Amino acid sequence: DGGITQSPKYLFRKEGQNVTLSCEQNLNHDAMYWYRQDPGQGLRLIYYSQIVNDFQKGDIAEGYSVSREKKESFPLTVTSAQKNPTAFYLCASSGQLNTEAFFGQGTRLTVV
Amino acid sequence: GENVEQHPSTLSVQEGDSAVIKCTYSDSASNYFPWYKQELGKRPQLIIDIRSNVGEKKDQRIAVTLNKTAKHFSLHITETQPEDSAVYFCAGLSGYSTLTFGKGTMLLVSP
Numbered sequence: 001d002g003g004i005t006q007s008p009k010y011l012f013r014k015e016g017q018n019v020t021l022s023c024e025q026n027l028n029h030d031a032m033y034w035y036r037q038d039p040g041q042g043l044r045l046i047y048y049s050q051i052v053n054d055f056q057k058g059d060i061a062e063g064y065s066v067s068r069e070k071k072e073s074f075p076l077t078v079t080s081a082q083k084n085p086t087a088f089y090l091c092a093s094s095g096q097l098n099t100e101a102f103f104g105q106g107t108r109l110t111v112v
Numbered sequence: 113g114e115n116v117e118q119h120p121s122t123l124s125v126q127e128g129d130s131a132v133i134k135c136t137y138s139d140s141a142s143n144y145f146p147w148y149k150q151e152l153g154k155r156p157q158l159i160i161d162i163r164s165n166v167g168e169k170k171d172q173r174i175a176v177t178l179n180k181t182a183k184h185f186s187l188h189i190t191e192t193q194p195e196d197s198a199v200y201f202c203a204g205l206s207g208y209s210t211l212t213f214g215k216g217t218m219l220l221v222s223p
Binding site: 058104 | 113118121146148154155156157158161201210211212213214215216
């Protein structure tokens with residue numbers, strides 16, 4: 001289903017802990033993205049990467065970190081510095097400029 | 113960067129009616145405008161897109177129109193069905209080549 005996989009689907013974290021969300025794609029896409037979705041807020045860009053070993057901050061990068069060591073993988077770490085981490089996180093990938101972005105099924109993170 | 117405004121935030125229609133969702137964008141250099149449908153608990157999926165060199169595109173019951181001068185584009189769904197109920201997002205391709213999304217429209221189609 002889809003070619004882009006996020007894991008886990010649900011994640012619970014204690015306050016003060018870092019947590020890493022996985023995103024893997026087998027679509028041979030160069031570009032990968034992380035979005036955060038909150039009710040009524042649409043999709044907000046956290047980080048994106050257009051090639052391996054390079055990534056850029058999006059609109060709400062504070063408290064998050066990423067890496068792009070492989071073309072297929074773009075993990076997102078939610079650090080303890082993120083003040084309100086409870087949200088639905090979506091990873092996406094696209095092949096070229098001006099083409100469709102494919103989304104993973106999302107990870108719902110809850111801080112307890 | 114790009115700013116995309118989407119209206120309305122919620123839209124209720126009767127089955128068989130038409131639904132229209134409108135978006136405006138700020139960056140005149142944006143040239144790719146997709147629409148995504150997200151059903152409850154699922155991932156967003158592309159339903160239609162339009163590029164800046166055309167003014168209208170249709171795919172069965174859905175169509176998108178683009179007015180570059182006014183910097184707005186709209187999604188039109190005709191003969192709505194209950195399975196059309198979902199959240200719809202518009203997006204524009206920003207200057208640094210990432211999609212900027214609107215805040216979404218929750219469409220509810222009542223039988």
